[in-house]
Amino acid sequence: MTTAECRACAGEWPPAETFIAECGPANAYLHVDQFFPGWTLLVLKRHATELWELERAERHALVDGVADVARALAAVYDARKMNYELLGNELPHIHWHLVPRRADDPAPRRPVWTHAHETRRLAPDEQRACIDAIRGLLKA
Numbered sequence: 001m002t003t004a005e006c007r008a009c010a011g012e013w014p015p016a017e018t019f020i021a022e023c024g025p026a027n028a029y030l031h032v033d034q035f036f037p038g039w040t041l042l043v044l045k046r047h048a049t050e051l052w053e054l055e056r057a058e059r060h061a062l063v064d065g066v067a068d069v070a071r072a073l074a075a076v077y078d079a080r081k082m083n084y085e086l087l088g089n090e091l092p093h094i095h096w097h098l099v100p101r102r103a104d105d106p107a108p109r110r111p112v113w114t115h116a117h118e119t120r121r122l123a124p125d126e127q128r129a130c131i132d133a134i135r136g137l138l139k140a
Helices: 056-077 124-139
Strands: 019-023 026-030 040-044 081-085 095-101
Touching (some): 019 124, 026 056, 056 081, 056 124
Antiparallel strands (some): 019 026, 026 040, 040 095, 081 095
16 A cells, blocks of 8 residues: 555545644544544554554654553543554554543453444534543643
8 A cells, every 4th residue: 555545644534623632653533433432543644554664763652652642541531441452454554543441341351343333423512522631631
């Protein structure tokens, strides 16, 4: 896949209105599907498909960004556990799925993709409140 063919590089994904914050070499976005509250994406700002393609400093900064976002999500969503997913099978562009797993989790021992559910889209004001809460802790 070339950069021109990549939906993330073309700015087609994730939606701009879900942007949370810049996190070093990546940007954080609230996932459109909030069936699992707090599900967030951390998308590398440039095109790469594998961690080993990144220079050491960039890779370390990316992992630091993942940890910073996870810490904020854990606080905002009262997470008992955080899931970290870096697959790239469907979209070969480095991006992390960070999913807070809470006490009311409907599938606490399974990956989120294996739990059949209807997409839960937030109303614009609710989405903005979630983004603001996460953003506030990222800046703290």
